[in-house]
Amino acid sequence: MPELKLNFSTLSQKLFVRLNQGKTPYIFSILYLTLGTTLVYISPRSIIAFLIFISSPIFIYYLRMDTRFKLVIGVVTALVLVPVLGVRNIFLLETIFQISVFAALALGLNIVVGFAGLLDLGYVAFYAVGAYVWAIFGSQQMFLLHSIPGTTSTSGQFFLPASAFYLFLFLGIGLAAITGILLGLPVLRLRGDYLAIVTLGFGEVIRVLANNLDKPINLTNGPQGISPIQRPPLSASLMDALRIFLNPLVGHNVTEGEFYNLFFYLAALVVIVVVIILVQRLDDSNVGRAWTAIREDEVAAIAMGVPLVKMKLAAFAAGASFAGAMGVLFAANRTFVSPESFSFMQSIGVLSMVILGGLGSIPGVIVGAAAVVILNLQVLQGLSLYLSTLRQSGAVIPIINFEWKNLSTQLDPAKYQRMLFGLILIIMMIYRPAGLIPAERRKRELHSRNAAKEDHIEEEIHDVVEEL
């Protein structure tokens, strides 16, 4: 088996080297992106077309090309191609939105688990905090504090104006960060398995709180959840202006709902870009190095002057704040939250994205999140859909003479999501234990030495010039 793996990886390496020569990467990435775009444009529902389209950023990111070119092609994809294709098939936009949400969650969890090495099994609790903050204040819930759970407001009025959403995006970040610190304080003495169990408990506490805080005052409306939650206002004139461009490209009149989908896609995109920049910069600083040092060896880290408590709390707070931001966005996007969305399985899901992608690796974690979301939303559901059409078509498998309609509905692929997922994780752990895109340490010695040499030469030139 290892030989097979070796052959495969050398083959892909050879291919990659060949792709990276001269102008080839430019031509290849443009062709690939055009192919993906055309395919999705022609058949918006095809999974293969979608997979080709969605995998193009990986090539753009990894092929050796001018950074400005990469940036331009990335911006065009994100701001032109995805919106146009997404409005034609709103499911595509929804998938990308979910990828962004989970990628941000995974990046946040990656700080705690991947960088600082603190296993957190209750991460989704911070997501819940963000979501419930906006759910409670951005709905009619504040009018219903003293009614029995399940009552709906008759006035139709909201407690706060819809534009308070933007304020709450930041409040959600802050509150989640504070929650992170509050969780961190008592559990910092714990390590490894013990820490994992306590954080798991904490995650459940938040969910149970959401479930039961409908009495004595009805804060969360219990298991029924809060609805409707306001979405931020969209300007009608802006929508009309955009329709002029979008309608002909899309082929129908773009509705307000579709504009909201676009808005949330863009908002998630902004958050994810900010998160990526933040994580990258934190990682490449004293703080990031201290986190990694704590992960590698706590005793050595503290003996070298790294304040353990402070740095661990910072990791918890930073990780939690990203989840808080995404929580607010999620509540507004769904216009509905209920405790169900924040179950233990969600925490596990985010954790497996991190592990699948590569602990501590920023591109890895994003790819991990994308892979899991696409598997859940596109591949498995697509297969289920395909099977059910086969069932209805009355087709028969030749040779064994099996009629598709006799296939048990228990064999629906969407029902095997968790099993498949477990299998994938097991296979990954055997063949690629460091994840899809393993974390790499930055190389910098040569660079800094050269920089120093250049400085030195410049100084010498300067001296010579002065002497003259």
Next chain:
Amino acid sequence: MPLLETKEVTKQFGGLTAVDRMDFVIDEGQIFSIIGPNGAGKTTFFNTMTGIYKPEGGQIEFMNQSVIGKRPDQIANLGISRTFQNIRLFGNMTVIENILVGMFTRLRQSAIGIIFRSRYFKGEEEKAHQRVLELMDFVGIGGLGDELARNLPYGMQRRVEIARALSSDPKLLLLDEPTAGMNPHETDEAIALFRRLRDELGITILLIEHDMRVVMGISERISVMDYGRKIAEGTPEEIRANPKVIEAYLGREAMEMSIDGLSDADV
């Protein structure tokens, strides 16, 4: 002038007294060794001085300031740095990053500076990198900066650990069996390095060591521990001639046989 002074320091684990009323003074600029048989409490004494263990009793003063009750990172910040008996590098970080972690307390980086990459932040990082490169050259690991620490050979890992300890500009460097597992050639190089640390950087060095060649070769003073107590202290010559020391190492019978033999063979 005393740099570090301990008075009656005691550390107990349950019923076992690992360090028993240790009195001890190290002057600035000295190279001082603590020797003693396995289990004598040397490493525990180190851990007590660096704040990893809290002593049950006694005083520890560093530069006339008590370090009792301070956290290890605060003590490191005061200027005590150390290496570990069984090398404790950050294995999955590069050599440069390992050394940069040692500079944690010396770098002033604010969250704002980090996030917005302020000019000040960049300047600090650049200075830190240059300092790391100097330290790497100083301890003789130039060119290995981008290697992962765990991929280095043993002797090199020791040097990285020393560079990491040096990067916080310590006044006092504690070396816990720094030449353990080295071959004679590497040991000679290590001895030369320790001398340079003191002579060129002015760092006071306290080391735990088993290799008598190292101890007798570079120490200016030696303390001998046995069963948690200091049983002798003095110059290398005094220690070599001290019957209590030989007894602690070899037992009473052996002492009577081999006083001369030991001192000849090990120097």
